[in-house]
Amino acid sequence: MATDPEQAASFEEQQTQELADYDEEDQYDQDQDETQQNNEAQNESNPKGSYATLSSSSFKDFMLKKELMRAIGDAGFEHPSEVQHSAIPKAILGQDMIVQAKSGMGKTAVFVLATLAQVQAENKVVDTLVLCHTREMASQIFGEFERFSKYMPDVKVAVVFGGVPYKVSAEQLRDGAHIVIGTPGRVKHLLEGQPRLNQAPALVLSGLKRFIIDECDNMLDQIDMRKQVQDIFKQTPHTKQVMMFSATISDSSKAVCRKFTKNAQEIFVDDKQLTLHGLQQHFVKLTEREKNRKLTDLLDALDFNQVVIFVNTKRRAQSLNQLLQTCAFPSVSVDGGMPQPKRLELFKAFKEYKHRILVSTNLFGRGVDIERVNIVINYDMPQSSDEYLHRVGRAGRFGTKGLAITFQATPEGAEVMKQVQERFKVKVTPLPNEIQSSDYM
Ligand code: AMP
Numbered sequence: 389m390a391t392d393p394e395q396a397a398s399f400e401e402q403q404t405q406e407l408a409d410y411d412e413e414d415q416y417d418q419d420q421d422e423t424q425q426n427n428e429a430q431n432e433s434n435p436k437g438s439y440a441t442l443s444s445s446s447f448k449d450f451m452l453k454k455e456l457m458r459a460i461g462d463a464g465f466e467h468p469s470e471v472q473h474s475a476i477p478k479a480i481l482g483q484d485m486i487v488q489a490k491s492g493m494g495k496t497a498v499f500v501l502a503t504l505a506q507v508q509a510e511n512k513v514v515d516t517l518v519l520c521h522t523r524e525m526a527s528q529i530f531g532e533f534e535r536f537s538k539y540m541p542d543v544k545v546a547v548v549f550g551g552v553p554y555k556v557s558a559e560q561l562r563d564g565a566h567i568v569i570g571t572p573g574r575v576k577h578l579l580e581g582q583p584r585l586n587q588a589p590a591l592v593l594s595g596l597k598r599f600i601i602d603e604c605d606n607m608l609d610q611i612d613m614r615k616q617v618q619d620i621f622k623q624t625p626h627t628k629q630v631m632m633f634s635a636t637i638s639d640s641s642k643a644v645c646r647k648f649t650k651n652a653q654e655i656f657v658d659d660k661q662l663t664l665h666g667l668q669q670h671f672v673k674l675t676e677r678e679k680n681r682k683l684t685d686l687l688d689a690l691d692f693n694q695v696v697i698f699v700n701t702k703r704r705a706q707s708l709n710q711l712l713q714t715c716a717f718p719s720v721s722v723d724g725g726m727p728q729p730k731r732l733e734l735f736k737a738f739k740e741y742k743h744r745i746l747v748s749t750n751l752f753g754r755g756v757d758i759e760r761v762n763i764v765i766n767y768d769m770p771q772s773s774d775e776y777l778h779r780v781g782r783a784g785r786f787g788t789k790g791l792a793i794t795f796q797a798t799p800e801g802a803e804v805m806k807q808v809q810e811r812f813k814v815k816v817t818p819l820p821n822e823i824q825s826s827d828y829m
Contacts, residue, residue: 445473450480452505455539460501463535469494469786472501474655480505484630484652486604486645490662491635491781492757499600499631500532503567506597506629509542512564513595517624519572519617520602523549523728524735525755529569529602543567548591550574551728554582558590572607572616579623596624601648603754604632605641605774614644621648635662635781636774660813662777667784668828670819671794671805679767679795680708684715686765686793687745691825693760694738696782697747700768708767709747719745722752754778759785762829766794769801773808783828791828793819 445468447460468476471489479485479502489495503516520526530547537543546565548557550573557574568575568591578591599621601607608614630649637645637656646652674682683697699705702723709721720743722734738746739758746752747767753775764783770776776794783790794816796802809816 450476450501450505452480452501456501456504456536458539459536462538465497471495471655472498475653476501478653479629479631482506482629484649485655486632486637486642486649486652487655488634488637488657489655490657490664491778492664492785494786495633495635496529496532496602496757497536499602499633500529500536502631503598503600504533504537504540504543507540507543507566508597509540509544509566511595514565514568514591514593515596516567516598516600517575517593517596517620518567518569518600518602519575519607519620520569521571521606521613521754522751523551523571523732524752525602526569526571527732527735528755528757533567533569537567545569548574548578549728550577551731554578558587561590572613572620575620576616579620593620593624596628598629598631599624599648600631600633602633604645605634605637606754608644609641636777638774659811663812663814664781664784664790666787666789667780667792668790668823669780669792669794669814669816671796671816672819673796676797679797680711682795683708683765683767684712684717687712687717690763690791690823691829692744692763692791693829694741694744694746694758695763695765696752696758696761697745697765697767698753698770698779699747699749700771702749704768705747705749712745712747717745718743719747721747723749724751750775750779752782756782757785758782759788761785762788762790764790764792766792769794769796769798769804771804773804773811776804776808777812789828791823 447457447465447468452460470493471487472494475485475487475498479498487495487498499518507515509515518529520529526547526549530545533545537545544563544565545567546560546569548560548568548570550571554577557578561568561578575591579589579593581587581589601617607617630652632645632648642656672682687695697708699708702725705721705723709719712719720734720738722731726734735756737743741760761783764780766776766779770779780792783792794805796805805816808814
């Protein structure tokens with residue numbers, strides 16, 4: 389029977405016990421509002437791996453305004469990445485886009501730069517709406533807009549998401565924002581206003597020029613979220629630029645994406661090319677009971693800056709975090725059930741390197757960009773090859789090295805690993821007894 393780690397008598401015992409059983413399905417605990425890669429010689433001036441960029445190509449080729457070029461320089465971006473090279477020229481001309489890009493290879497900058505290149509900040513009209521699936525992603529994207537618009541003082545950017553009082557989001561919009569980033573539930577709510585309180589909509593999209601969806605497959609595959617996105621879409625003008633992005637876009641997602649776009653420029657990557665080359669990937673075959681011991685051994689033996697450990701439910705995230713803390717590992721955990729301010733605070737603190745070990749549900753399985761994460765451990769097996777790709781992509785961001793270790797305790801897990809290797813043409817090998825930290829750091 390599953391045991392509560394809190395009640396276990398000693399480290400020894402805890403390490404050989406199982407976490408509470410799978411009892412909560414929080415696969416989709418991504419925000420639904422209230423309702424719901426190897427650079428051998430690291431380039432000194434560029435902290436990220438330079439192989440990730442196309443050194444023959446330059447941001448100057450995009451003819452961006454000088455305010456943007458200055459901010460790009462300040463960000464330390466020297467050359468555009470492949471997806472930036474192929475998508476930015478079309479995107480800044482206002483063309484609809486459906487873009488698939490390797491995890492962590494700079495897709496955010498595609499839509500941020502394309503938007504800032506075109507935004508008209510004269511009026512108090514919302515020019516661009518960006519929808520994303522979690523509150524943390526919304527904050528992260530907001531941060532990127534702030535970073536690249538720093539020399540464009542007239543451009544106002546707002547971020548709105550659930551889990552905070554409606555009033556707080558409405559206030560963000562009161563003085564007129566040109567770019568709004570939000571999660572679908574809260575955006576919909578703001579468009580509706582508070583009729584019972586006689587409050588008019590806080591958000592009006594009648595003058596919208598750009599509609600952007602990040603992690604589009606995830607947003608549109610979930611029926612509830614798709615419905616919210618559709619409802620929002622209906623409140624925008626017919627003529628606008630629509631851009632959609634993700635690392636994984638299945639054929640069925642493509643078909644849905646196409647319904648939102650007109651003559652979109654489509655940039656799709658063969659699944660086999662989605663592999664992150666700087667990322668070493670291994671698996672460990674073990675039993676459920678052996679996971680805790682293996683995990684603590686790995687955390688003891690491996691060097692890392694930051695590590696993210698993925699589990700499949702909220703309860704398992706909390707239990708594993710408690711267990712790690714009891715074993716003197718300074719871990720933190722995050723899941724969709726945590727109060728919003730705490731979640732954001734934790735996300736920020738982890739991004740700022742104040743914590744080194746994070747236990748997470750799929751909540752941080754997609755999109756979140758934390759530069760110093762060099763190890764991802766799948767304590768629980770992801771439920772699909774897509775989910776695996778997104779999770780392991782949290783390490784090895786933008787061409788840096790990384791290590792992904794997946795615990796394989798069930799036949800279903802073995803099947804997922806088989807699919808991963810076939811689909812992405814990647815070799816996931818048994819974890820060797822010794823790994824040189826220089827191979828992944
Ligand atoms: P993203 O895939 O958008 O989450 O970006 C992953 C990381 O790569 C972020 O930390 C970006 O700041 C960084 N990045 C994006 N484009 C570039 C570039 N051209 N040069 C260097 N770093 C970049």
